[in-house]
Amino acid sequence: MFGSGKEVDTQSSARSNLRFRTRKTYNLQRTKYNVQLRKNLNVMIMSTVTSPERKRIHPHKFTMWLALGSIIMMFAALTSAYIVKKEQSNWLLFPLPKIFWYSTLVILFSSLTMFLSAKAFKARDMVKYRTLITLTAVLGILFGALQWTGFTDLQLHGVKIFGVGSNASASFLGIIVGLHVVHVLGGVIALLVLFFRAFSNKQKIYSPVPVEIVSTYWHFVDILWIYLFIFLSFVNR
């Protein structure tokens, strides 16, 4: 038995020899088990044991979901801090920039193009795929630019975001929206990586996993913005 160490003579000086014998005894045992297992197979065992046949999520995709969990916690912390701080003194009330509505439309539309590009990739329609991820990346940058415009607009109307004389209410807005934009731009970089890989002549990529991961992330930052927009609009009334 491979694990018990009993059959394996570990005093043996030649390590390659040891490995060979380990292997051989292991295989022998394996065959025995398989016969026995088939005899003993019952439904109860099968249901508790993970079998390789079961369709499982790709580890990298799963990893992305976990990362999204930690991003959610980061924004949950900020929005909770926002509520706590708001209940205290000296909280400036001001309307959100109108341009945030346009940026919302842009990011929603970019989710659509992202979805279509992933679909095009799976259909191996590479020309359409490249066009659509380029469009998605451009929309992402446009979203960032619109958010920036929103803040310059606020500054023009006398709402100071950072620096001396700024109110925590505006600073919170700057940090929450700013961090979200940073996450969108991170998605843009991921799209650029996909873009250059799609043009690479060295190797053809057939695995849809990278595209699906970026797509998941992109939809996530979209939903995150919707949440933040609703939160900032309603909580600050």
Place this chain on the structure above:
Amino acid sequence: MSNDAVLHGDAVVLPHSGVHHGEHHEHHHHETFITKYVFSQDHKMIAKQFLITGMVWAVIGGLMSVLFRLQLGYPDATFPWLEDILGKWAKGGRISAEAYYALVTTHGTVLVFFVLTAGLSGTFANFLIPLQVGARDMASPMMNMLSYWFFLAASVVMLSSIFVETGPFSGGWTAYPPLSALGDASPGSKTGMDLWLTSMALFVVSQLLAGINYISTVLNLRTKGMSMTRLPLTIWALFFTAVLGLLSFPVLFSGFILLIFDRNFGTSFYLSDIFIASTNKALPNEGGSAILYQHLFWFLGHPEVYIILLPAMGMVSEILSTNARKPIFGYMAMIGSLFAIAILAFLVWAHHMFVTGLNPFLGSIFVLLTLLIAVPSAIKVFNWLTTLWRGNIRFTPGMLFAIGFVSLFISGGLTGIWLGNSALDIHLHDTYFVIAHFHIVMGVASMFGMFAGIYHWYPKMYGRYMNNTLGYIHFWLTMIGAYLIFWPMHYEGLAGMPRRYYDYSVWESFKQFAELNKFISTVVIIVFAVQLLFLFNFFYSIFKGRKVTTLNPWGSTTLEWTTPIHPGHGNWVGEIPEVHRWAYDYGKDGQEFIPQTQPVGEHESHH
């Protein structure tokens, strides 16, 4: 998803057939010094990197405690050699107040984050998760490597802060504003604090990369037959640790972002109505709340306690069961209590803030939730003791440290019940009672878990044993020393002696403790010296220790002992073994132990 698809094509699964496999070397690819020891993606090497970096930090952090204990034990004495090594921080051979606060702060930060988080869970999660779940490596070996390098970068930045002109940060490891937010507040709040924040930000990134990987590996890369309820408790503990880290470190990060903006960009999240005496200036900040930072900090800070403790609990469960030659008592209860602790960890942060003007009604809810932690903790202690009960105990050094952990966890846990009550905490807050409590239950106990893990898994790590005699000396002196250091502090705390004071000899009420402080400091020096003995044992044994000659030296059931004595990258030669049973079949049906890889026999009794 097969285990192997995510490895870089190096550790290919060998086709399962009866042909001659002898020439297959476990290293399927050529490794240079750089790829093997420096930029390694092998989880076992990364574990060793975490361990040794953690040990370096443990020495630095421990030495710092020796230095400030010199000040506390011998406040009137001068040590000219201190000026030789510390220069202007110890003019005339006496540690200056600034240096004292810097030492206390850095000791706390380093021990909590670098030693007991990165050094403990970084080492053993990396080492044990793939080996015990039956995977060739982590879900993403690349991210795993990055996690170590971010940790190392954080280490380098933190280390450099010790050498800047204004000194490292000195406002306590919790870095409360305004001390942490205002450069003019103290010398350590200048460059030292910038470096502290940079270092901690890098550290958070390292922990997130690591945690994501650990969870993903445990959930996705278990070998055939390894259902969740067949996992060794080490893996369950490390899994919950990773979940805690993944959900709480981002919150700390948010708190740090706000702090950085207060420090550098003139915002008023934490700052309000401050007049700084050193510059004779009133600050423009208004409306900020320092308490807000405390909420964000302790939302990480409390789970962090369990991030430190859970890996030790898991390893202790495994080591106790293996060396008592008995199944762990209450396996499902152990998982359940780990789960309960992980949930409660997020619901008790405000018990660190009872004296901040917290609403007493809210406080009473946090008291209740805090005291609830006693339930899963007591379940765990009960199960450890019942595992030992009438066991056929082998007192290896690892086992001794595991038993020591249980002892310390009980002693320190009981005072947790005191402190969890806000009525008592208001009296005991920020006294030596708190110091004694958390050092015993979290600091020393987790160090014991780490020592237990090192002694127990050393044969798997290096293919050699550590010296037993030195191990026994190390255990007994550390065990006795730990109690001698921290037990008396309870009395000092009950008498109201506050923590973080530079010199108690000027206080009439604490003069009675002068001799006691001297005694504690002397024991600290001895215990520190004993740890050097451990370091010698560790490094000497890597090269000269007794060689391991059997695959399974402890007669253990878990999968890591089915790998070759020196496992290569990929861990198993040929196929990954299949698992047929749980990890604790010790002393079953008259057999001393039954490995997880052995199929359930027809006439075997049920557990």
